[in-house]
């Protein structure tokens with residue numbers, strides 16, 4: 442059994458940083474009361490992010506930039522704070538299992554602020570190159586400064602116990618006696634068991650080998666690469682390349698970077714270049730190029746993005762539509778998200794798009810047989826984007842899958858009603874869970890006899906630069922009827938986007 446480092450990024454060399462910051466005294470021997478009393482700003486930012494996530498259900502990736510700005514962190518400290526917070530959040534389940542062995546009471550009886558401080562301490566000890574004395578000293582100092590002097594002895598004692606073993610030793614201890622592969626993988630790779638089970642099912646359903654689960658779980662724990670898209674006909678990537686981005690190899694007009702702040706690029710601020718996962722770019726382009734039966738649809742093309750907020754795919758689709766002389770309606774029910782959609786599309790000529798603020802389930806009745814190409818980027822659990830949302834795996838519940846099912850089905854049915862004969866609907870999720878993907882598509886196909894599935898894998902290949910993504914399902918011995926496609930973080934370095942293309946006869 443190999444133990445991964447959940448959320449850890451071992452390339453950073455924090456040892457030098459800690460040397461620069463320390464007084465040079467060996468602090469391991471010092472009593473907690475003599476240790477650091479001030480909070481290191483980078484650790485304070487990480488702690489504040491964990492507190493916002495646990496207390497206010499905040500999204501770490503939205504809170505982090507604001508806290509970094511508030512504390513005026515430089516680039517290096519911002520990187521440290523991000524790695525610390527995101528790593529501690531991603532691996533929370535495994536870290537809590539470790540802590541449960543080191544605390545003399547149930548974790549839910551601890552003050553939640555103390556628990557968050559401990560999680561930050563554990564991540565430094567087992568997954569970052571922070572020397573144990575610095576991790577202990579700084580975490581106790583943080584707790585003393587922001588929680589109070591009382592808990593520092595407890596935190597010190599618990600983290601000392603944690604530091605007695607490295608991560609592989611802890612995982613070996615936690616998994617000792619377990620025989621269930623799912624339970625073991627869940628602890629080794631810091632995912633809830635129900636998500637490990639769902640991802641295994643999804644791999645098998647798409648004809649992949651179940652052993653890929655290890656690579657998939659590891660990909661979820663890696664820091665994601667920033668992906669950019671230059672809106673066709675509007676943006677170019679020269680400035681991004683000058684800033685160190687490299688050309689994306691899977692899709693045209695994309696660029697990648699594992700560091701750096703895309704917000705510093707003027708093209709990003711202007712909105713002609715946008716941050717967007719390559720998987721999202723591929724599914725949008727696959728829909729734009731899908732084979733509609735134009736002899737049936739006739740005339741200038743009308744496109745619809747049924748679930749458009751916050752507007753990432755709408756912006757790319759709108760610029761593709763503008764290039765083809767088509768028009769697009771972007772629909773989003775939540776008013777503030779509908780505003781974000783309009784902002785996202787602002788760089789695209791305004792006579793080519795309209796935003797509708799409304800429930801997508803009404804579109805089929807309001808606009809029957811009206812659109813040539815429709816994107817249903819359905820609300821989903823987001824299990825395919827766990828890399829980007831460090832806390833989400835612990836917040837999501839299995840019941841979310843069944844709760845979303847009826848809405849996903851109603852949106853797809855509404856889209857099919859709104860589709861012209863000869864037109865194509867792309868049903869997309871950023872979750873590979875089969876209850877949200879193939880099951881929804883199968884139900885829609887069963888309801889009507891005027892639909893056909895197009896080969897979504899071939900459509901993705903045609904939209905890609907490689908022409909051979911291997912995302913298709915058509916050759917799968919398990920589900921030859923499906924014709925759907927599934928992208929994977931461990932294979933394509935994209936979010937796990939699902940795509941089915943349905944054409945109306």
Ligand SMILES: C[S@@+](CC[C@H](N)C(=O)[O-])C[C@H]1O[C@@H](n2cnc3c(N)ncnc32)[C@H](O)[C@@H]1O
Nearest residue numbers: 747748749750751752753754800801818819820
């Ligand atoms: C997966 S997100 C779409 C992401 C978007 N396509 C993008 O690329 O930026 C799903 C969206 O569906 C919206 N939604 C939720 N209920 C809806 C409904 N009844 N009709 C239409 N959209 C809905 C959510 O507000 C959310 O913005």
